[in-house]
Amino acid sequence: MKIVIVGGGTAGWIAAAMFVKYTNGNDITVIESTKIGIIGAGEGATGSLPWLINEKWPDNSINEIDFLRKTKGTIKMGIRLNNWKGDGSYIYSPFHGSPTDKQSIDTAFLGSILKFGRGDFSSLHSLMLEDSVTTFRYEGARITQGFRNHSYHFDGVEVGKFFKEWCTKRGVVHIDSEVVETSFDEKEFLKSIKLKNEQTLTADYFIDCSGFSRVLMGKTQNKWISYKEHLPCNTAIPFSLPISSKNVKFETVAQALNSGWMWKIPLQHRHGCGYVFCDGFQNEEQSIKELENHLYEKVEPIKIIKFDPGRWDKVWYKNIIAIGLSQNFLEPLQATSIHTSIVSMATLIFHYLKPEINDKDVNEYNKLISSMVDDYKDFIQMHYLTGREDTPFWKFITNELKISDKNLYLKEVSKNRLITAFDIQQTHGSAGYPLWCHILDNSGCFNKDIVIKELNYYKKYDDSLNDINQLVKEFKQVKPGLVTTQDLFKYLKL
Secondary structure, three states: OEEEEEOOHHHHHHHHHHHHHHOOOOEEEEEOOOOOOOOOOOEEOOOHHHHHHHOOOHHHOOOHHHHHHHOOOEEEOEEEEEOOOOOOOEEEEEOOOOOOOOOOOOHHHHHHHHHHOOOHHHOHHHHHHHOOEEEEEEEOOEEEEOOOOOEEEEOHHHHHHHHHHHHHOOOOEEEOOOEEEEEEOOOOOEEEEEEOOOOEEOOOEEEEOOHHHOOOHHHOOOOEEEOOOOOOOOEEEEEEEOOOOOOOOOOEEEEEEOOEEEEEEEOOOOEEEEEEEOOOOOOHHHHHHHHHHHHOOOOOOOOOEEOOOEEEOOOEEOOEEEOHHHOEEOOOHHHHHHHHHHHHHHHHHHHHOOOOOOHHHHHHHHHHHHHHHHHHHHHHHHHHOOOOOOOHHHHHHHHOOOOOHHHHHHHHHOOOOOOOHHHHOOOOOOOOHHHHHHHHHHOOOOOHHHHHHHHHHOOOHHHHHHHHHHHHHHHHHHHHHEEEHHHHHHHHOO
16 A cells, blocks of 8 residues: 655654555555644643554664653653642642452552552552652663563654664655645645645545644645533643753653643753643733733743644545544653554555555544543543632633543542442543542542442451552562662663
């Protein structure tokens, strides 16, 4: 098949790499203009990217440490949610679940609520983050990979370069130009694209990885489904801050502010940062001033980004498939963009993309991917539902924001009983109970009195305390052999 990918960057070159890695006989071309910049303010991923990196590559040509060093990256063990309740408290949203998260009653998680007043210390990652150690181990003077269930932070520009180099060495054609014209047939299939350099390209499939420009899908009759009634933030101001081994922690910080939240991501050469906020409550100048008052530092914005959170009604439309920011955008919270890009590509390649288009496959693919993105919309919204009312934005969130049906259900049932994995109903590629439970806890959905009542009813009260005490004991035993954050930071920079 002949496949043309419009747009490079993280999404475009990862898409090309997955075609090369997992298929044979495809003719792959990537259209990426060097005149169109990439934000590259520091990015983070979920467990899907380590899955891709650590799976066997042709000729063993990619490994984790090489990837991190070339992308100026660090590992990521979770997200620190600061002050989302407005009381100065924080929790972790870790990747590693509790030792009992597959059971019908997650006793270790509930035991953490009883012991610590918060459920996130049921995760080894949270305990590691709190004590500034990592998933890597010491073996004498050597540093070796240990648990390998972390994710990554990285420079988005460098990730694109990394996969671009890998792909072009393996036959992927790169054309440095821009799409200036699209030609469709009477059934709205894309016949060809004309480039600024006068080339005209045809393909069996066109993959739109052009980001917010959406240069292919935006020319169709496809409908954009906005999430703005559920996710009111619509502006982002990316910027960077200095970093050193003395202040690095392998976590994404999500700091709640007056009209949204600020991300802070540790890279090898800087912190990638940004403020995501709703411009209905404050403008860009006010937001920059708030940042500077919060950070006690001068903030130099890289650019101002306006966005409408949402997704396409059909992410696969005729012979165009949207991936990355071209497909959907929620917020940078929880790194959903790169995650949905990888899941979308894996689902496409392993199950549905064939030389002949099958309408039933297209419909099923659209159903799966749309369901995943919709579920992440609910997951992101739940972060905000903490009852905070100390600024106009947070008063609006608590009293006027339209709550999704799923979140209304979860909030309501939590008043009478424990929320379990059965309530989450994980869809293809979406966040499961181990991720949801910490966000639900921070939003007040695990009342301690109900926790005690139900644990006693199910004869699990003693088990819950035993499980969390055992986890803490095991962590104390392995902690001396774990590499410290400072040591791993220096190792990655070698």
